[in-house]
Amino acid sequence: MKKLLIALLVAGAVGGFAMYKFGGEKELEYMTIHPSRGDVVEKVLATGTLVGRNEVEVGAQVNGQIQKLYVKLGDKVKKGDMIAEIDPRTQLNSLSSAKAELRIVQAEKKQLQAALKQQELEYNRQLKMKKGNATSDADLESAEASLAQTRAKLESCDANIEKAKISVSTAETNLGYTKITAPRDGVVIGIVTEEGQTVVSTQSAPTIVKIADLETMTVEAEISEADVVKVKPGMDSYFTILGLPDRKFISTLRDIEPATESESSSSSSASSSSSSTQAIYYNALLDVDNSEGILRKSMTAEVTIILGESKNVVYLPIAVLNQSLGNSKYKVLVKGKGGKAEERIVTVGRKDNINYEILDGVTEQDEIIIGSDVASAEAASMAAGNSRRRGPRL
Numbered sequence: 001m002k003k004l005l006i007a008l009l010v011a012g013a014v015g016g017f018a019m020y021k022f023g024g025e026k027e028l029e030y031m032t033i034h035p036s037r038g039d040v041v042e043k044v045l046a047t048g049t050l051v052g053r054n055e056v057e058v059g060a061q062v063n064g065q066i067q068k069l070y071v072k073l074g075d076k077v078k079k080g081d082m083i084a085e086i087d088p089r090t091q092l093n094s095l096s097s098a099k100a101e102l103r104i105v106q107a108e109k110k111q112l113q114a115a116l117k118q119q120e121l122e123y124n125r126q127l128k129m130k131k132g133n134a135t136s137d138a139d140l141e142s143a144e145a146s147l148a149q150t151r152a153k154l155e156s157c158d159a160n161i162e163k164a165k166i167s168v169s170t171a172e173t174n175l176g177y178t179k180i181t182a183p184r185d186g187v188v189i190g191i192v193t194e195e196g197q198t199v200v201s202t203q204s205a206p207t208i209v210k211i212a213d214l215e216t217m218t219v220e221a222e223i224s225e226a227d228v229v230k231v232k233p234g235m236d237s238y239f240t241i242l243g244l245p246d247r248k249f250i251s252t253l254r255d256i257e258p259a260t261e262s263e264s265s266s267s268s269s270a271s272s273s274s275s276s277t278q279a280i281y282y283n284a285l286l287d288v289d290n291s292e293g294i295l296r297k298s299m300t301a302e303v304t305i306i307l308g309e310s311k312n313v314v315y316l317p318i319a320v321l322n323q324s325l326g327n328s329k330y331k332v333l334v335k336g337k338g339g340k341a342e343e344r345i346v347t348v349g350r351k352d353n354i355n356y357e358i359l360d361g362v363t364e365q366d367e368i369i370i371g372s373d374v375a376s377a378e379a380a381s382m383a384a385g386n387s388r389r390r391g392p393r394l
Contacts, residue, residue, distance in 0.1 A: 029339075030335055030370070032370065035366060037313065037315070038312070040315050041350075041352050043352065047222060048286070051212070052218070056184060056210070058183065058210070060199040061177040065199075066193055066197050067087045069195040070084060076185075076187050078185050079183065083181060088178040094174065094175075098164065099171075101164045102165060108157050113154065119143065122147075123147045186211040187213075189297055214290055217295045218286065219286040221303040225279075232253070233256065236306040238251060239286070239302055239304065240301070254287050257282055259282075308350055315356060315357050318354060333369040347360050
């Protein structure tokens, strides 16, 4: 019995040694991914608001009561169409008064012309008489002075006539201003002044309606100061709206406003005091055809501006790039021979929000080890190896 027990222990020890010696160490297990191939599109994302391409405020240039409003909200108008009419009685009275003043000065001119003709005859008569010593020097000089005085009055009268004509022209223009017409084609997007309301244009023209060209819409997209240096006019762009998230509205970046919206609309002191506490954004302007009439003013647009695109390239997720070495170089871990982790240096190109284009360093056949799993995998492997090396207990 004792010999049998010893034989079993020896056999167990030999088996354990053989398992350790000839079984080999188990290959380390990592979570890995292969580099992918496809397109990497570098872009800037922004949120914007839709506005009319050419919005204009149609106002009154004369005082008075809105006698008639010819349009309603949503009406399409052509350039020259009647928008509103102001009670013209005040302007008609002004025109009548200006015309009467013109007639008065014109009558004065006729009187002066008649007097001038008479005085010219008298002067010539005195001149002939002087040659025959039939008149005195005083009478000749008096006739000459009267003639010069009348000529001066006539020149002044001509100036008054020109002034009166200008007054008539101004009154006619003001009368024309009582008929307010559309300055361009568009759609009425706002009615500010109602029929019967009195407008006063003392300092600035009060707005009556707002007109915009909705056949072409403009997106005002807010670009952060970090991204505004990357974008420039002419870049391909597109946007989506909340109601049609799967439809891309294709556009081109038309322009970037040189100043922030707050600087354009507020005083310098206000903008300088808020610049340290508020994020800075610049409006990028994108035009889009709206002949279908789908887009409406004030809609929210999710804008994508294409900075550049690399097609059919190898790429990796940004999260896989463990350590930046500068100059577009990154360190990654690759599963090498025997399953061990090896460091590789890769050079990156374009990036989108998820991936980096890989220019060199790894291929699609390489297995890239995912970050933090390396340490845990090695620890588990070492623990398994230690348990194998213990051998059987006696």
